[in-house]
Amino acid sequence: MAWSRDQLAQRASKELRDGFYVNLGIGIPTLVANYIPDGMEVTLQSENGMLGMGPFPYDEDVDADLINAGKQTITALKKTSYFSSSDSFAMIRGGHIDLSILGAMEVNERGDLANWMVPGKMVKGMGGAMDLVAGVKRVVVVMEHTSKDGASKLLKKCTLPVTGINVVDLVITDLGVFEIDKHGSQPMKLLQLADGVTLEEITAKTEASFVNAL
């Protein structure tokens, strides 16, 4: 047993706070928008130049000039504003976004993150990921705990080229939730186990060292 993609998104949604400005990465993080609690106002930023992102449009409302950072057609809201890429990343780099939720290939126990490059494979580029992890106030990673061959993705040291160092605050995997003291010296803490996951299982599947803070 472990968390499904939707359960991961739902768990990540618990990191939202009323009034937050949030940037969601592609994939599972995008699903977090479906779990914003009723009565909570969260404003989604899209790094291609938009604050206040709405849901996908109805077919007849599709607008080629209105896309998100995943190049998907979206809609605007009443509060929406648009700006240039430089203004968008000024917003990100300047620490004005409260929360970034994004995927990862690897995270290490000091909060280093790798999610943009696998040497020897065709590399697509980092897009805005390096800017987001360096600039956003709080960075939450949502990922599978292990790779397809069962290797831990929560490591002592990243093996892939990193996207940022000491940048991740929280890691939510299908097996559990870990907190990282990215600028301090506290060890990584296990905060929560996914439904049906045991401490033994998560310990066995985690290369990174952590302390039990359940």
Added chain:
Amino acid sequence: MAWSRDQLAQRASKELRDGFYVNLGIGIPTLVANYIPDGMEVTLQSENGMLGMGPFPYDEDVDADLINAGKQTITALKKTSYFSSSDSFAMIRGGHIDLSILGAMEVNERGDLANWMVPGKMVKGMGGAMDLVAGVKRVVVVMEHTSKDGASKLLKKCTLPVTGINVVDLVITDLGVFEIDKHGSQPMKLLQLADGVTLEEITAKTEASFVNAL
């Protein structure tokens, strides 16, 4: 005999070219706007955030939100656009303004300019002058040739704290016009004498060394 303020402005207007974007300083440079040749289109930039500056308004059209860098009420034109101070100085610093015409207390033969500070006196500040001389493609100074006590303002070395070094391309004084090879090693050249001024007079009143290129 020498040029009057209006004659200085008129001479400076000969530096304008069709299609130029121009920033005019306070004082005599402002008068240059009165001498833009018919049929020539020149767009005036005001560094407080406006491109396409019009004349002073009629009394009933005065708008507190529409001023120039001298804090004078002005008008807009059809082509006018507004922008922030950072965007305005991006335009200036980035070399997009073709010509800046401004006043000076001292200019030296290498194109250094002093126009913002007299030590021991209350200092008002440099405003945008340092940005303008550093950023604008071509810098023309319009000034009196000598100070009230008869001392040359065209010097071998500036005595006052400078606004910029190697920045002035052309100096128009009430006695004549000098060209400066600001990035090169050519000597300053006397290009023109004001009406009724002799080479002997201008030589006697100029501390800077120059060659006669009349």
Added chain:
Amino acid sequence: MANKVYPDAKSALEGFTFDGMSVMSGGFGLCGIPENLIIALRDTGVKNITVISNNAGVDGWGLGLLLETKQIKKMVSSYVGENKEFARQYLSGELELEFNPQGTLAERCRAGGAGIAGFYTKTGVGTLVAEGKETKVFNGETFVLETGLVADLSIVKAWKGDKEGNLIFRKTARNFNPMMATAGKRCVAEVEILVETGELDGDAIHTPGIYVDRIVKGNFEKRIEQRTVTKRENA
């Protein structure tokens, strides 16, 4: 979401002010200054303020009000020539002053808000403002390193704003306001017209609401420093 709209300038500053704080104040001359928030800041009685503002107001208006009450410890400005009380305090050593070239000041505010720690500019190279600063040669030209500026509080003035904090400025009253809005740890905006969210065109918004913590509708004098006019020819 927490309401950003406050009934008046006084309440909009509550909890945001303290002795020794730094304040960025928008405006160029008296154009586009946060008139109401300057008065409210004066009325807090907060002392030893470092004010970052292109100018220092005039005697009796704008930041001149905070000079009268001696609440300002230091000014960071590009031009302060319109204010006698300023000159008096400065010459008597009561007031500190840091001059920045106007474009450098504007860019430092933008950089502070944009997470740019420092930038290289040609402005000021070889002058007093470059003294003690690092320089670096790029493509044969010398540039000086200037740093990003942030403040504890930014007070800005816009023309229109909505309840989300989105702002639109008018004509040359925009000036320093947009960058300063980004560079305050807190930002309070005063507007002439406060509208419902959705009434502003998203493409025309100059300052997205993310930068604005509180917004208040103000009453404006909009004083003019140099009333220059064209006389009508006799008809």
Added chain:
Amino acid sequence: MANKVYPDAKSALEGFTFDGMSVMSGGFGLCGIPENLIIALRDTGVKNITVISNNAGVDGWGLGLLLETKQIKKMVSSYVGENKEFARQYLSGELELEFNPQGTLAERCRAGGAGIAGFYTKTGVGTLVAEGKETKVFNGETFVLETGLVADLSIVKAWKGDKEGNLIFRKTARNFNPMMATAGKRCVAEVEILVETGELDGDAIHTPGIYVDRIVKGNFEKRIEQRTVTKRENA
């Protein structure tokens, strides 16, 4: 004044292109790309172009057209995942590639246009993109020095433009276009709607005409990469 309006994209590029040139091309994905000018640039036959663009188009559209004809020597981009021909040329060593983080790329273009030779950013510190670059510590944090970018030519796409070259962008089609317009030694803009000077609101103009050398009304396909929709519930 010299007329800025050109009858078509081809004539608007005349005299502005040469082998080995650098070109900034606006757009994010296929959104807000200068469709007409890319085709016209292809048709010039100019070779060995260094293209600075966030993305590289797709096979058969946008900058993909210039990849097909092998006119591009090098790309400076943040993400190039949508293009098979790109991958083929890159893996075979025919094409050079320089990755910049998206925000760093945007800021480098802004800096280039703004006369900022370099700036310090936290983005990329400790990663491959910081290798060989200077770093500097500000307030205990490490920043990496990135440089301003300029190009021989910028091609941008706006929604509305006037004969003076003033531009207004629409929604997320703004993206890289405004900064790139400032950072080209020459800039050509294509617009959907070309109006008389005076029809645009001066407060709403995103790119002042000073940055635009030539302007042309284009015909637009405005292709969509990911058509994602919400299905209507059965009524």
